[in-house]
Amino acid sequence: MQKIILLLFGLILAALPGTGWAQNFAVRVTDPFARAGAAGRAAAAYMNLQGGPDRLTGVASDAAGRVELHETTMENGIMSMRPVAGVTVSPGAxxxxxxxxxxxxLVDLKRPLKEGDMITLELRFERAGKISVVVPVARAGAPTAPDAGGHSRH
Ligand SMILES: [Cu+2]
Incomplete structure (x- = not known):
């Protein structure tokens, strides 16, 4: 009887995710938040991604008409944003x-995002697949940042 239990235990361990190569591709999302915004306008969402190696290639949400990956750049002292095709996640940092x-x-918000609201983002990774993240909404412009207000000019 004991042998059978040990055998079963071994089989369960072997079948557990995380014991094989798949573990290397896991991505962990921490500290997500979005900024408040008016319906029809745009709002930004932020978070930290750990793990990989992997690549975030897209995001979907029922809170917005469409969702893009952006990078804020500074050119000749002018802050602007441009879409990027993907965001690389590397182990270690x-x-x-x-x-x-x-x-x-989040472009073309379907409803106003107010402080305290929760929205769901579906992150799409090349290797980890789809990861759903519940994102709390902070007040507009929080925390104070150089691109505060920049999104309203989208
Ligand atoms: Cu942007």
Whole structure:
């Protein structure tokens, strides 16, 4: 009887995810937040991505007409944003989506995003697949950042 239990235990261990190569491709999302915004306008969402190696290639949300990956750049003293095709996640260092840099752009908000609201983002990774993240909404412009207000000019 004991042998059978041990055998079963071994089989369960072997079948557990995380014990094989798949573990290397896991991505962990921490500290997500979005900024408040008016319906029809745009708002940014931020978070940290850890793990990989992997690549975030797209984001979907029912809160916005469309969702883009953006990078804030400074050219000749003028802050602007441009879409990027993907965001690389490398083991060892967290990839920060933060004010003034990479961010997720929620374009054409379907309803107003108010402080305290929760929205769901579906992140699409090349290897990890789809990861759903519940993102709390912070006040507009929080935290104080160089690109505060820049999104309203989208
Ligand atoms: Cu943007």
């Amino acid at each position: 967290a990839t920060r989506l933060a004010p003034g840099g990479l961010h997720i752009m």
